[in-house]
Amino acid sequence: MAIGAAVTRLGREISARHRDGLVIVAVLKGSLLFVSDLMRSFTIQPVVDFLAISRYAPDSGRVRIVKDLDLDISGRDVVLVEDIVDTGLTLGFLLGELGRRSPASLEVCTLLDKRVRRILPAPLAYVGFEVPDVFVLGYGLDFAGRYRNLDMLIAADPVALTADPDIYVDQLYGAHSRGSG
Template sequence: MDAADMGQDLERVLLTEEQIGTRLDELAAQIDADYAGREVLLVGVLKGAVMVMADLARRLHLPVEMDWMAVSSYGAGTTSSGVVRILKDLDADLTGRHVLIVEDIIDSGLTLSWLLSNLRTRGPASVEVATMLRKPEAAKVDVDVRYVGFDIPTDFVVGYGLDYAEKYRNLPFVGTLAPHVYTD
């Protein structure tokens, strides 16, 4: 799927496939340096982090394992309340492990804050966060994020794992969705 396939549903391309790839190379180099000599457990948050996790893992030169969590944060409509349910828990034991949570986007930070607290109770050696996108203006809680791909405005974005009604995840870029798609 590309921009032409979206037709009038795409307002604009915010980040190109090339920009994302270049930034992932930079993040991977930083992670390789920071975790030199250690094994890392990458924890992807489903479903959005699939693209970021796969592309980041392939760029890393250090040994990594991968595991997945699915969490649901519900509230009024499209906004998170910070009340979280685990839909799929990790298979791996975190005791003594270096854990790197991989996210597609951090919006309010409420779900991520809960997830960090939860994982830290499981006895890891360390827990850090890597995200492709962050919306600083949307933050409701302060969350320490060690690796950030891009800070973006509060626009509604899709692509590169991000969806609207389970569509557009497979776009190789990040774009803003035209308002007519989600306001009808």
């Protein structure tokens, strides 16, 4: 199934369940392309807000919110939009934080579900694709800030990316994409 078809399916499912409206909470930066397309597929008029989290602090297993919501979600139906859910640790943190704000309901929509890596249970109401344990780039997912703008998803080699973060640039963007000085 193509990304567009999956996003349209998710938009219809969410719209059907939330005819009286909802708040979309998108997690930056990875979900940006996904939430943009998802919003266009709705048949309802949702409100959207964004939050951003830090990367895991070394040896702590902890993230923190670095950009919080501008909206009060108390008493409102909320759908948290993620690009990918793998271990469930980040999602667990976010659900705890948002749940303390007393929304009427709190559901999760993810483009990619990497269930094979799950450590914490992840209550996913809406899933675009289940993916195996591969490193994925594109459509919002990046490596060192690269590849996020691709309109496709690709499986990539994280070892090769660590050695050369631009290893896929020529292949995916064309031979003249690295710039010449």
